[in-house]
Amino acid sequence: MSDFWSVYIIAIVVLNLVGCAALLFANLRMTAEESRSETTGHSFDGIQERNQPLPRWWLYLFVLTLLFSAVYLVLYPGLGRFGGLLNWSSVSQWQEEVTLVEKRTAPLFDEFAKVPVEELHAYPETRDVGGRLFANNCALCHGSDARGAKGYPNLTDDDWLYGGSADAILTSIRNGRRGQMPPMAAAVGGTDAAVREMALYVQSLSRPSMTADPEVAAAVDRAKPRFAMCAACHGQDARGNQALGAPNLTDGIWLHGARLEDIETTIREGRISHMPAHASALSEERIHVLAAYVYGLSR
């Protein structure tokens, strides 16, 4: 808030309070003439408003509210940038509540942290606690059933880009992962036909029946020698490399789509995948429970 707006708001608040008080006290009494006629002096179309006095304690209530606002404005934020003597803010109150919850749940998570992921996944509590952590932090991309989406791996199928061991999962959650496949169009031949042939070859790896079609078989034969370019990452046997995050191309699981067109696009343009790091967003104990939950999903 800039100086101008701060002063502007302070002025409005104070003027309003003072104005209310002034209005209140200026109207305590009636003029001598009005009190003689027992009317308030309001007259419309010959109808006069008689004076029906309010009880005096009503007036005191009004004064009380004025005093309350003054005390409130001293203690709590309300006067422009002045934060109040209590230093209260909604953020600090939220922080307090978070700290309180952290303190209350700490013993529970400490217990969890003592159990290795390989055992913890079988605990019924992991399903509840881990499931909630997953729903809040992971489900947005991987789906609430963890079965993934296009570009976001399925976590229930025991096929792992970076390994399915407890340590690998912990690392993935903690530090995130960055998967990159470069555009390979030039490397596999440069032409649309060459890209299509390579796509057919890659697709046939998990669907050998495709080669029953002689045209496909011919295309696959042409593309096969050029697969050496891909083998650098995906391996000579095309079974992938978990150290690089290069997927296994022979298991029929397609992160970016199983259709021929999808595979062609992948070859031509490459793919970039990004799993964000969660070490800064979640405590180590929570990541531990989350890893156990994910570990248990495919078992």
Add this chain to the structure above:
Amino acid sequence: MNSGRIPSQDLSPEGGSGLYAKRRRIQIKDVKGHYQRLRDTSVRLVVALYLVLPWLTWNGRQAILFDLPDRRFHIFGITFWPQDFFFLAWALIIAALGLFFITVFAGRVYCGYVCPQTAWTRLFMAIEQRCEGDRHQRLKWDRAPWGWEKILRRSLKHGLWLLVALATGITFVGYFTPVRELLASLAGGEIAGWTMFWTGFFTVATYGNAGFMREQVCLYMCPYARFQSVMFDRDTLVVSYHDARGEPRRRGARKKEAGQHAGDCVDCGLCVQVCPTGIDIRDGLQYECITCAACVDACDQVMDRIGRPRGLIDYTTENALNGRRSRVLRPRLIGYGLVMTLLIGWFAMGLVSRVPLQVDVLRDRNQLYRLTAEGRIENSYRVEILNKDQQPHHYQLSLEGPDGLSLVQGSPAFSLDGGEHRSLPVTISGAPYTADVRSATVRFRVRATASDTMEKAHEARFIAP
């Protein structure tokens, strides 16, 4: 016309008129009689009910407990959740119609007989009477200089008031936090925080309201007091003074001796002295009147003594007062009664057929559908199941929809404790490009396995390319 004869109230403060008036303290005279006995019974009932209810137990739990932090409202065997809020709305609408009905029939009897403000004020007045005596004695004590006896009597009164107020405050908080624990922590001096604040707040509020504010609440704060008069008609029972019979008033017997015509009113002023809102009923119907009928009882006593028939001041209708026929059963009353009965029936039916189970389905938002390696279409959902019952139940989730669709997770079965909530991620799978599953409507049904009636279904959509 009678301003010279009755003690009129001077509302203008000393030293000129103002827009605010000093409050005139009302000291009422105690009166015995038919209606006051009725009032005492009803006041005792209201106070006793209020004090006793939180102490009842049901299945090992406080029978009536409004658990605000957990947002659960236990009333005997039923636990209400925020989702059941419309029951509260119904109950309030029924209560409003009840007020309309009784007001059309008998005026502001609610004010005079069952309103907590009346009940606690009467309780406090009874204590005041025991400590300081009846009206004239209290007025004497008011004027008396401070001495030992006055100090003693006043402290006794305020002590007892505070005690009743404290009991009221504790009981009030006892509706929202277990009253036994509250009392234990209070006895142990461990009470703190909001519990202490609210106990103190309601203690002070009761003390102030019933001890000092009294009729001021009815006159200046209560909205019911103002709008109930709108429901009056000429056949509504109101406390009225029979003008024709009472006027002209006579004081003593002098005027009668003089041969002048005189009414039955002896102008003793008792009806004014007993009035808790400080009005003169002989001025006609006034918004201040809470129809407590203290003036009726007072006047009947006087009529008995001077040998005149009772009922100079009485519950009667405007029509009867003017010599016209007065009907109790009239369309307005029957209409209110009918609507109220209907609503009560509706409410009861809703309560009986209420299924203590909540099922909500949330579709995943990150994708419309998913194509699996096997070439099937999948949609994922989160089924939220809440057991609103007090007992644990075993449930089974099933899917209803076109034949081609099935739940990947089968038909999950699970148990939920009373009040437990479970969020179940589920997946529907279907073959692609079949006309009947393209954007199909499906229903998730959750059924308690041991019950025929405890089931809820929620609709969702299955989206396919």
